[in-house]
Amino acid sequence: PEVVTKIAAGEVIERPASVVKELLENSVDAGASRIDVAIEGGGTELIQVVDDGTGIAAEDLPLAFATHATSKLRTVEDLFAIRTLGFRGEALASIGGVAQVLLQSRAAGVEIGAEIQCWGGQLSEVRPWNGAVGTRVEVRHLFYNVPVRKKFLKSVATEVGHICEAVIRLALACPHLHLTLRHNGKLIYDLPATVGIPERIGLFFGADVRDALYEVDSTAGPIRLWGYIADPRVDRGHARMQYLFLNGRWFRDRMITHALQEAYRGLLLSGRYPVAFLFLIVPPQQVDVNVHPTKAEVRFQDSSLIYSLIRSTIQRRLRQANL
Numbered sequence: 001p002e003v004v005t006k007i008a009a010g011e012v013i014e015r016p017a018s019v020v021k022e023l024l025e026n027s028v029d030a031g032a033s034r035i036d037v038a039i040e041g042g043g044t045e046l047i048q049v050v051d052d053g054t055g056i057a058a059e060d061l062p063l064a065f066a067t068h069a070t071s072k073l074r075t076v077e078d079l080f081a082i083r084t085l086g087f088r089g090e091a092l093a094s095i096g097g098v099a100q101v102l103l104q105s106r107a108a109g110v111e112i113g114a115e116i117q118c119w120g121g122q123l124s125e126v127r128p129w130n131g132a133v134g135t136r137v138e139v140r141h142l143f144y145n146v147p148v149r150k151k152f153l154k155s156v157a158t159e160v161g162h163i164c165e166a167v168i169r170l171a172l173a174c175p176h177l178h179l180t181l182r183h184n185g186k187l188i189y190d191l192p193a194t195v196g197i198p199e200r201i202g203l204f205f206g207a208d209v210r211d212a213l214y215e216v217d218s219t220a221g222p223i224r225l226w227g228y229i230a231d232p233r234v235d236r237g238h239a240r241m242q243y244l245f246l247n248g249r250w251f252r253d254r255m256i257t258h259a260l261q262e263a264y265r266g267l268l269l270s271g272r273y274p275v276a277f278l279f280l281i282v283p284p285q286q287v288d289v290n291v292h293p294t295k296a297e298v299r300f301q302d303s304s305l306i307y308s309l310i311r312s313t314i315q316r317r318l319r320q321a322n323l
Ligand code: ADP
Pocket: 022, 026, 027, 029, 030, 051, 053, 054, 055, 056, 063, 064, 065, 069, 070, 071, 072, 085, 086, 087, 088, 089, 090, 091, 092, 093, 135
């Protein structure tokens, strides 16, 4: 079983940022309104995520580390109408297999919380824990028992960069969340709850991008596309500043990248990419999010419809702006 845990972990947990992403998603699924992330040593020494969500009952703590144990899907039909970010029940089991994890939680309405440890897949007993309602996860010494994987990690700065990216993606998807990120005690982001995504875009990418955004919003049947695109004159060098979200979850899609490029055709300096923050709302029955281990890629039932919706919406908006 130990080997199996490690193989499965390899798919989901590639680097410290994967841990951050999975823990953030669990906090969002638990209805958190505030999440504090603290990392040390680029996340290889410590990743700590504290939320004020619903918490986990003491008797459910060991279950949280069980493979394919999710509290989020009850029926097969649920798999085709996923409303939570997590649904495979794989993340904590994977992380617990390749790190030293301390999970502390107190459910709402319970007098005292509980904690459990999982070191390289080995669970401790459940002990009482005296903390606030919500969940606190500490992941220490990631890949301590998988030396090859540890060896492939990049510099601290690179790993911190990936972690920042995971935080940015979630922060754009959930502007109502108060999010903080610290590295070695130093505050990197303090993002108060906002109503507007442009505010967060300004914080992450600068006021010049924020002030050059055009709002888009259109529908094709039950499918909705909304978000913000930047004026093609905004020059971010060769950075590919494109953020796509499907039903609240970040994803990447080459077809959409292409649709964007087509919509901006003739307006960009050569070698530059459109800057865009796009949110797609698609009925869960019309898209499969269960095709990629980290859910980074999806399969649309009707991808040509999505393609033309994106291209035509953006083309129209840029024309309206007299470009
Ligand atoms: P999944 O998110 O796919 O269900 P995970 O392995 O990420 O699987 O988490 C396993 C289970 O642990 C979740 O289904 C949930 O019940 C519980 N859990 C994990 N993190 C939290 C949290 N921050 N707050 C409340 N419950 C959590």
